[in-house]
Amino acid sequence: MPQNNAESTHAVVIVGIRDEASQAPVARAVAQVAKNASLEQIEKRIKTLPWTLTKSANSSTAARLVKLLEEAGAVVRVDPPLEEPVVAREAQPDVERAPRAAVEPSAPQPIAPGSGPGIAAERPQEDSWVVSAEALEIGPLTLGGILDRTFQICKNHFWKLIGILVVPWLVIALLSMIVALGFGMFWLAGSFAGAGTEFPWLLLIPALGAAVVVIIVAIAVFYLSQGALIYAVSAIYLGRPFQVLSSYRLVLDKLVRFIFTSALCAFFATMLVVVPILVGVVLFFVSKGLFGSGWWSALTWIPLAIVPTYAIPKLLLFDKVVVLEDKAYFQALNRSWNLMTGKADSPWPAGYWLRFVILMHLFVFINIAISLLFSVPATIFQFLVPESLTTVARVVSQIMSNAGSLIASLFGSVGVVVFYYDIRNRKEGFDLSMLAAASEPRR
Amino acid sequence: MEKNGPSVSIETADHFELRFRIAGIGSRFLAFLIDRTIQVGVLVALFFLMLLILLTGSGFALFGERLVRLVEPLGQWVIALLILAEGVVSIGYFLLFEYLWNGSTPGKRVVKIRVIRNDGRPISFIDSALRNVLRFVDLIGGVYPVGLVAMFIDSRNRRLGDLAAGTLVVEDAGGKAPLFIKNQPRVHQSDQLLKQAVAEMSGEDYDLLSRFLERRNEMDSERRKELAWEIYVRIFNQPGHRPATDGDLEKALDTIANLYRETTRIL
Numbered sequence: 107m108p109q110n111n112a113e114s115t116h117a118v119v120i121v122g123i124r125d126e127a128s129q130a131p132v133a134r135a136v137a138q139v140a141k142n143a144s145l146e147q148i149e150k151r152i153k154t155l156p157w158t159l160t161k162s163a164n165s166s167t168a169a170r171l172v173k174l175l176e177e178a179g180a181v182v183r184v185d186p187p188l189e190e191p192v193v194a195r196e197a198q199p200d201v202e203r204a205p206r207a208a209v210e211p212s213a214p215q216p217i218a219p220g221s222g223p224g225i226a227a228e229r230p231q232e233d234s235w236v237v238s239a240e241a242l243e244i245g246p247l248t249l250g251g252i253l254d255r256t257f258q259i260c261k262n263h264f265w266k267l268i269g270i271l272v273v274p275w276l277v278i279a280l281l282s283m284i285v286a287l288g289f290g291m292f293w294l295a296g297s298f299a300g301a302g303t304e305f306p307w308l309l310l311i312p313a314l315g316a317a318v319v320v321i322i323v324a325i326a327v328f329y330l331s332q333g334a335l336i337y338a339v340s341a342i343y344l345g346r347p348f349q350v351l352s353s354y355r356l357v358l359d360k361l362v363r364f365i366f367t368s369a370l371c372a373f374f375a376t377m378l379v380v381v382p383i384l385v386g387v388v389l390f391f392v393s394k395g396l397f398g399s400g401w402w403s404a405l406t407w408i409p410l411a412i413v414p415t416y417a418i419p420k421l422l423l424f425d426k427v428v429v430l431e432d433k434a435y436f437q438a439l440n441r442s443w444n445l446m447t448g449k450a451d452s453p454w455p456a457g458y459w460l461r462f463v464i465l466m467h468l469f470v471f472i473n474i475a476i477s478l479l480f481s482v483p484a485t486i487f488q489f490l491v492p493e494s495l496t497t498v499a500r501v502v503s504q505i506m507s508n509a510g511s512l513i514a515s516l517f518g519s520v521g522v523v524v525f526y527y528d529i530r531n532r533k534e535g536f537d538l539s540m541l542a543a544a545s546e547p548r549r
Numbered sequence: 550m551e552k553n554g555p556s557v558s559i560e561t562a563d564h565f566e567l568r569f570r571i572a573g574i575g576s577r578f579l580a581f582l583i584d585r586t587i588q589v590g591v592l593v594a595l596f597f598l599m600l601l602i603l604l605t606g607s608g609f610a611l612f613g614e615r616l617v618r619l620v621e622p623l624g625q626w627v628i629a630l631l632i633l634a635e636g637v638v639s640i641g642y643f644l645l646f647e648y649l650w651n652g653s654t655p656g657k658r659v660v661k662i663r664v665i666r667n668d669g670r671p672i673s674f675i676d677s678a679l680r681n682v683l684r685f686v687d688l689i690g691g692v693y694p695v696g697l698v699a700m701f702i703d704s705r706n707r708r709l710g711d712l713a714a715g716t717l718v719v720e721d722a723g724g725k726a727p728l729f730i731k732n733q734p735r736v737h738q739s740d741q742l743l744k745q746a747v748a749e750m751s752g753e754d755y756d757l758l759s760r761f762l763e764r765r766n767e768m769d770s771e772r773r774k775e776l777a778w779e780i781y782v783r784i785f786n787q788p789g790h791r792p793a794t795d796g797d798l799e800k801a802l803d804t805i806a807n808l809y810r811e812t813t814r815i816l
Contacts, residue, residue: 164556173753246764250660253575261574261701451767471582472697479694534772535764541757542779 116168117185120157120175128179135178138544139171139345167243174544244343244537247528248452249461253468256521259342267520269350270334271512274327281323285316329364332519333357336429339523344540363434367424370435375418382410419462420446426526445529458529469521473514480510555704557717559669567669569719572662574700577718581693583656588642592635640681647677653721663721664711672716680710746784747808754784755809762806765799777802 123132133149136159140148151157163171168184175182247255260267289309334353341348357364386407394400423442427433433441449456455464484503491499530536556570620627646654652664652672664672664680672680687696687708696708705717750758758780765773777798784805 162555245760248660250573250576250579253579254573255575257574257701448769449767451764468579468582472578475694475697479698482694532764532767533769535761535768535776538757538761538764538776539779541753541760542783 116163116165118159118163118168118171118175119183119185120152120155120159120180121183122155122181123152123179131178132175132180135174135180137347139174140347143347170544244527244531244540246450246452246532246537247524249455249465249468252465252521252524252528255343255524256517259339259520259524260517263338263342266348266350267335267338267516268512270331270338270353271516271519273334273354274324274331275508275512277327278320278324281320285313285320289313289316325365326361329361329368330354330357332425333360333364333429335516335519336426336523339520340426340430340527343524343527357429360428360432360434364425364428367428367434367438371421371424371439374421374439375414378414378417382413386410416459419459419466422446422462423522423526423529426523430526445526445533448533450532462525465521465525466518469518472517476514476517477507477510480506480513557705557719559667561669569665569669569717571705572660572718572720574697574706576660576662576720577700577706578693578697580654580656580660580662583659584642584654585656587655588638591642592638636685640684643681643684644674644677647672647681648674652677652716657718657721661721662718664716664718667715667717672714676714676716680714680716683708683710683713686710742785743805743808747805747812750784750805750809755806755813757783758802758806758809762799762802774798 120132120136123129129149129152133145133152136148136152137143137145140159143151159171160168172182172184289312331354334350334357337356338348338350338353340346341353386403389403389406390400393403396402420443421439423445424438427438427441427445431438431441446458446462448458450458450461455461484506488496488499488503527536556568559567559569561567623630643654647664650658650663653662657663664677666672666676684696687693687699687710693708696710699708699712700706703712707717711717761776761780765777768776780802781798
């Protein structure tokens with residue numbers, strides 16, 4: 107029984123443009139779905155056709171691409187050709203259809219090594235303008251679907267996303283190193299100059315100043331990277347181009363609002379914990395006065411604990427709102443609360459709050475798995491190295507542990523952005539608006 | 550519902566093409582957690598059952614004594630036996646279910662995925678045994694660290710067990726019924742504007758319309774009205790040529806969708 111395990115992928119190639127006037131619309135159409143390329147670059151590239159946009163589009167993605175490009179005026183070839191869906195054939199008996207000649211069966215194409223059967227290899231490998239398949243597949247997801255999409259995004263854009271996250275670590279490490287070296291050398295110089303080994307108290311003033319600077323820079327860089335990551339994941343999700351630097355640049359304008367909204371959120375979260383505790387303490391004494399024992403107030407502990415447990419997660423989409431919707435402070439918190447309120451029309455868990463809480467717990471498991479990957483080899487390494495290299499082993503172990511935390515945090519951050527869009531798709535039909543915008547009515 | 554991940558097509562000997570969508574890593578992780586919960590639940594239930602048996606008839610005082618008498622001669626072998634029992638339950642659970650349930654387990658059923666062979670055929674007992682024995686390696690630490698890396702690297706999300714056994718985990722469509730299988734009432738629409746608009750609708754217009762109608766109940770009311778209006782305007786894009794809606798835009802959209810289905814014979 108001969109079997110052929112081929113990925114059902116299609117190459118989508120622009121082989122021509124109907125007329126000169128169509129060049130700009132085609133470039134704009136490509137810009138909607140291409141990543142890592144500006145409109146100017148696309149316009150330039152279009153002048154040297156053929157251009158293989160992607161080699162790995164699934165049937166529906168390829169069909170949508172063809173539709174988008176043909177309507178803009180491009181002549182498109184698909185390898186292997188798409189089958190004309192029966193429904194689409196029957197759909198418009200009396201309506202003039204867009205020319206389909208571009209999707210004609212083409213002659214067999216040369217096959218690039220490792221690119222899979224039937225996939226044309228005309229575009230040079232170094233050209234990284236690839237159409238993002240994720241862009242054209244947005245819509246409501248199940249919990250498993252959200253996790254799948256998270257892994258898919260992390261898998262396809264791993265190094266770029268890690269690149270965004272690693273910046274604050276590097277900056278903080280560099281700053282700490284500079285400060286430590288600076289003060290260490292200063293102290294050493296003082297010791298050699300005969301100042302003795304007493305602690306130079308005067309050094310405390312610049313040390314405190316440096317510490318404050320490091321803390322401020324660390325906070326700023328941390329929020330910048332978080333914002334840049336949200337922006338980047340959003341761009342991937344929506345199929346828009348993004349680059350590490352441009353993600354940072356875009357968030358820079360919103361940085362102050364982002365930090366202060368985060369502070370506001372932290373304040374409310376603290377209040378949501380502190381107020382029930384204070385109420386609990388008061389109830390303890392009230393109950394002591396009324397019943398002789400304060401422990402009767404324990405009956406109120408569960409309802410009191412429900413308040414922060416319920417309310418705090420509802421505020422946690424504020425960062426997405428600040429970065430992606432340009433709202434800040436109370437508006438952002440309010441928006442996050444509203445987004446997290448309601449139920450999805452899906453099997454259990456339906457409530458958005460519950461979905462979020464379960465998702466967070468699932469990410470805890472994923473984080474444990476990722477952390478194990480790094481911590482276990484690090485621990486084994488520490489045991490294996492000779493005693494003289496203990497310091498090196500400790501440094502290696504610390505680096506590996508940090509790498510584990512970094513990668514683990516990536517999955518959680520990406521997952522919450524996907525979750526945010528999932529709520530918007532469900533509650534606001536965000537994907538439908540995108541679909542409507544991507545395909546203008548024919549008439 | 551949108552799906553994630555790549556798909557595979559498999560050509561059978563009679564040139565029939567089978568298409569499967571590869572299950573995502575997240576779905577597989579979720580399925581594993583569900584299965585693991587069931588396993589732990591069964592082990593805990595067995596433990597309590599054993600306690601109950603030991604307690605029955607002897608009373609609590611004799612229970613400890615009986616337990617010590619049972620365990621003492623075995624010494625450290627008890628720990629080994631417990632590990633073995635846990636292993637047998639863990640592996641046996643997957644092996645048995647995957648073999649008997651056509652590549653599925655309770656967890657996989659919940660998230661709608663199943664295991665097949667690379668050639669599209671159901672997995673055999675040997676395949677199941679091979680992929681599940683290697684689960685020990687994938688599972689080091691209990692939360693799939695090795696399996697996770699393997700799936701992350703492999704284009705078809707296969708863990709070591711899948712690579713060794715030549716299996717794939719795919720999404721299980723499970724013969725899902727089409728959305729509009731119900732026999733819709735025929736639309737007797739004499740309105741020429743409506744007929745013309747429906748005739749001019751593109752497949753994407755209908756796609757948008759049907760998705761909206763399918764999901765409108767979970768939308769915020771304001772946004773629902775806005776979207777309904779946007780779609781209505783998209784279909785009737787000339788202001789002077791819009792049929793009366795009697796204030797109920799969604800009912801009008803329902804009518805349009807029904808008429809489109811009738812015209813195009815979409816189920």
